[in-house]
Amino acid sequence: MAAGEIAHAERAHALLSASGAHRWLHCPPSARLESTLPDSESEAAKRGTLAHEIGELKLQKAFFGLQARKYNAELKKKQKHELYEAVIEEHTNAYLDYIQGLVHAFPTPPHIAVERKLDLTDYIPEGFGTSDCTIIGAGRLHIVDYKNGSGVPVPAEDNPQMMLYALGAYKAFASWFPITEVHISIVQPKVWDTPSEWSLSVADLLAWGDSIKPIAKQAFNGEGEYAPGSHCGFCRAKEKCRARVESLLSLESFAPKKPPLISWEEVADALRRGEGIVKWYNSIKALALAEVIKGTELLGWKAVEGRGSRSYVDLDTAFAHLKANGIDESVLYKREPLTPPQLEETLTKKVYRELLEETGHVIKSPGAPTLAPADDKRPAFSNQVKPEDVFNTPPEQS
Ligand code: SF4
Incomplete structure (x- = not known):
């Protein structure tokens, strides 16, 4: 396999972080304002870090010769983490498979860097970032990022975080490897079956880098207008x-003159x-x-005790007591089949598809119409009858 390098992630944050670039590029003073507020890591973010660590471990084994015994010991440790969930394996395997596919498509073994810290100071004051996986060869630079979240889809196109990583990687590697094309991929298995991909030329990347320099300077100085969005x-x-x-x-x-009813x-x-x-x-x-x-006073408000809950002191003892008093066991338990989405999560997508979907055991019914923003990826729903549905012929062309 190709020569490579591993720089263990020290996921510290710069004032102008690459991951926050989308925000501070739109609202430059937000970076300084944020720095005055406490930073607490959400459970989802901690689970994301764990998934990244497992993904990194798999890349180390696949590309850098991490021995099976060490790999298994490290993986076991991660699997004991309180936030570990079995589906992380499937998702990080998809991440590994995707990177293996990219690497094997090169005519000769490319250079691979995992969790590489990148210097972004040519574009952002005191800026640095950590790219999940960087692959370089045959004139191409690939930046691959793993996202564990499901709430917000993160597309690769025009993604400033990835473009900053690409600028940092270009600076780090361009004197060793000729690079003309940049390929960006975001693997977000909870959102997309296949990664989101986007490409641009090095010239366009560098031009974009130059265009953001004044905004980054403004943001670093806490200047500019607050711009909600x-x-x-x-x-x-x-x-x-x-x-x-x-x-x-x-x-x-x-x-201009307000009517009694608001308009559509x-x-x-x-x-x-x-x-x-x-x-x-x-x-x-x-x-x-x-x-x-x-203890902060909030005029007109107070904290009260919410609705309480009941739980068994000891479930086994309580149920044994009920049975001893003549309550039938069938009354005590509810046996319910798992739904297809629950089974998909339990069995992993692959097994679920093979055993249930591909064998015709699951039917997909369309959901009820719901209102969504115009830029939602789903096609627009309409119950208007189209001429071709009625006459079974295409509409006349004028
Ligand atoms: S406008 Fe939005 S991004 Fe800017 S500081 Fe306020 S909340 Fe943050």
Whole structure:
């Protein structure tokens, strides 16, 4: 296999992190504002780190000769982690398979770097980032990133985090390997069956890098305008940011003289704003509760005890007691078949497909219509009858 290198991830964060680039490029002062707020790692983020570590282990074994005994011992340790879930194996195997496919497509063994720390200071003051997997050969630079989340799909196209990694990798490797094309891939198994891919030329990548330099400088200095938008979702200031709250709660009318009923144009706008308001409201409510519990006065609000729950002191003893008192065992347990999505998670996608879908044991029924933003990837649903459905012929061309 190709010569390679491993730099164990020291996933520290720069003020202007590559992973936060989408946010600070849109809202430059957000970086300094965030740095004044506490940073707490969510459970999903911790599970993502664990999945990354397992993925890295598999790459080390596949490409850098990590011995089976050491690999198994390390993997066992990770599998004992409280956040470990069996599906991580399937997802990190998909990540490994994808990288193996890329590597084997090279005419000669490429250079591979895993969890490589990259210097981004040519573009971002004090900037650095860690690329999950970098592959270079035959004039091509591949940046492959693993995403463990399922909530927000992350496409490769125009992805500033990946483009920054590509700039860092180009700087690190271009004097050793000729590079003309850049290929970006995001493996997000909980969202996509096949990775999201995008390519650009080195000239376009470098031009983009030059274009962001002034914004990065502005962001580093805490200058520029606060600009609320979809990028606020991952900002640590998202609950209390004045610009965001004002933009969420402000109302505008499209009509110069307001009619008693709002227009459909205004309905569309209210729906869009409403979604943001609901998310923000839930989030700031949780933040405010934590503050009140700590003792902060919040005028007109207090913390109260929520609805309690009941649980057995000891399940086995309690059930033995019930049975001893004549309660039949069939009353005590509920036996329910797992649903197809639950079985898919338990059996892994591959086994589920082979045993159930491909053998015709599962039917897929369309879901009920739901309202979604116009940029949603699903095709638009309509119950309008089309001429070709009625007459079974294509509509006349004019
Ligand atoms: S919440 Fe949004 S507008 Fe406010 S600082 Fe963060 S990214 Fe900028």
